[in-house]
Amino acid sequence: MNMEPAGIDLLAFGAHPDDVEIGAGGILAKHAAEGFTVAICNLTEAELSSNGTVERRRMESQKAGEILGVRKQICLGFPDRGLTGSPDQILKIVQVIRQLKPKVVLAPYWQDRHPDHVACSRLVKEAVFDAAIRMKRTPGNEAPHRVTQLYHYFINDIGQADIIVDISDVYETKIKAVLAYETQFVRQSGEVDTPLNSPTYLSMIRGRDQLWGHQIGSLYGEALVSPRPIKQSYLLSKCGQ
Numbered sequence: 001m002n003m004e005p006a007g008i009d010l011l012a013f014g015a016h017p018d019d020v021e022i023g024a025g026g027i028l029a030k031h032a033a034e035g036f037t038v039a040i041c042n043l044t045e046a047e048l049s050s051n052g053t054v055e056r057r058r059m060e061s062q063k064a065g066e067i068l069g070v071r072k073q074i075c076l077g078f079p080d081r082g083l084t085g086s087p088d089q090i091l092k093i094v095q096v097i098r099q100l101k102p103k104v105v106l107a108p109y110w111q112d113r114h115p116d117h118v119a120c121s122r123l124v125k126e127a128v129f130d131a132a133i134r135m136k137r138t139p140g141n142e143a144p145h146r147v148t149q150l151y152h153y154f155i156n157d158i159g160q161a162d163i164i165v166d167i168s169d170v171y172e173t174k175i176k177a178v179l180a181y182e183t184q185f186v187r188q189s190g191e192v193d194t195p196l197n198s199p200t201y202l203s204m205i206r207g208r209d210q211l212w213g214h215q216i217g218s219l220y221g222e223a224l225v226s227p228r229p230i231k232q233s234y235l236l237s238k239c240g241q
Contacts, residue, residue, distance in 0.1 A: 029067075045077060
């Protein structure tokens with residue numbers, strides 16, 4: 001696998017193409033616009049999706065990434081509904097982390113109606129841990145890498161946030177990236193009804209992002225959960241005074 005460029009600032013994992021865009025598309029767009037390097041790694045090609053094809057989904061994923069300003073997109077090709085948590089799957093994720101050397105990693109929240117999202121959360125958590133172990137070997141003999149912070153984003157649900165990022169200024173960019181997945185969110189003739197192309201799904205996403213935004217006094221926000229306490233040196237800062 002060619003994983004260049006190395007030294008990514010923000011690496012977001014999803015079980016399927018469109019997971020990251022739904023839950024953290026605004027965060028990626030905002031950081032990319034500020035000059036940070038962002039990347040997406042999808043574990044599967046979502047080949048069991050009710051609508052669309054793998055080839056079409058690849059094109060949609062590429063388009064969505066371009067809209068968000070993603071520097072690198074990777075698909076590991078694990079089986080859809082086959083995220084077993086095997087040592088081989090974890091090792092391949094470890095290899096991605098060590099090659100891209102992200103400062104921050106995003107993964108789905110560990111509670112979700114879709115089992116693949118839950119499995120992805122678990123796999124990434126284990127891989128982030130293993131990536132820092134000096135004696136853990138990978139096929140490419142990549143050097144160990146310690147991720148600064150792991151955060152979890154929401155896909156289908158809502159929950160208590162540890163961090164809410166103001167994405168008001170890039171919100172329409174997020175929606176444009178989500179809608180790049182036409183086969184998933186825009187029901188075409190001959191396709192079947194799914195939760196994603198239901199008329200209420202995108203309204204739910206927008207309403208949820210508005211709710212999180214409201215909590216921080218903004219129009220839109222995306223929520224993150226930290227599995228570990230977040231370090232703060234001070235509650236007040238003299239910067240700007």
